[in-house]
Amino acid sequence: MVEWSDEQIQAFRQTLLNWYDAHGRHLPWREDHDPYHVWVSEIMLQQTQVNTVIPYYERFMTRFPTVGDLAKASEADLMKAWEGLGYYSRARNLQKAAGQIVNDHGGKWPRTVEGLRELAGIGPYTAGAIASIAFNLPVPAVDGNAFRVFSRLLEIDLDIAKPQTRQVFEKVISRIISPDRPGDFNQAIMDLGASYMSAKHPDSAHSPVKAFNQAYLDGVEMQFPVKSKKPRPVKVAYYGLVIQHADSFLMVKRPGNGLLANFWTFPLIAEDDVLARSDTPDMVTDEERLTLLEQLFQDEFGLQLHVVPIGGKPVKHTFTHRQWLISLLSAQLDSNVDLSFFPGKWLTTNDLAKIALPKVQVKLFKRLSKG
DNA sequence: CAAACGTGGCC
């Protein structure tokens, strides 16, 4: 790891901030330093690209202009505003924190990193970002950009996927950060990481800080940052049941925790749960699978179904850690069947247009309309 | 600490 002298640090700050003043990005949440604006944008930007966030941010500020508006929003409105952004616990934590600010802090923001960390959904990165950008506190905001930029500048070869690596970067950046303009410094690092020092296509030859970029100078830029690989998504096969009556679909509400918590989807039955009902799961025919599925529905929910396969390949949807392969089946059911043992209800197309749906369910509807 | 947690873009 490279160590910079005090003179080098001064020169780096000046070079970086001069570049940022001339070429920093103009983004909707950079129009002022309102902590509410900084906060909402930072949460949306977690694991999400700038271009994706911009329209969501604009709509969100129109819909919920202040932290008070957010605190009193309905869950349905909130999720509709977040629909498609993913990592939905971010939205729930956002509203929970809005309630903390309004109720526990009398509408005033905590102005320390420690105070910010008490708020739901605010971890070490976001606390540093809000503290430095909104309150001008000289603290680092170590996100993926900061990890990548400083690992290359200083040839830090620690695995950035390990939690304990963060404190090393925080300590290093704390010494380098501009004490006068910490918010601009942190944002400049992000802009640098999104341009001249991007992950896949860096252009260090033209970078404003190329003279400080030891990994580039040594011709080993692409060896940084060091990051251990994550396991591949596990494949899971489901049967997705399209149960219609008039203009309604029989939908289920997912559990309040876990993947896609509280979202409505078609009934999804794991293929494994179907095969588990056979004595010889290794030699079950397609025909027999459907019969087993109908028996499962009868036993679990008291519903008499007759399912028919819908043509085409299974609908594939990949999450960070799971890949769903959904084979669609259709079934008819009377609207007056007893649903007292079934964890769902009929939703009209009008209902469905109003609620937030996860992308995988949108895919399933698209498959239906395409045939 | 390792794993869970969504989605879109890129090659």
Added chain:
DNA sequence: TGGCCAAGTTT
């Protein structure tokens, strides 16, 4: 196509 990346936090 599959794998990786994109302004992380929670448990």
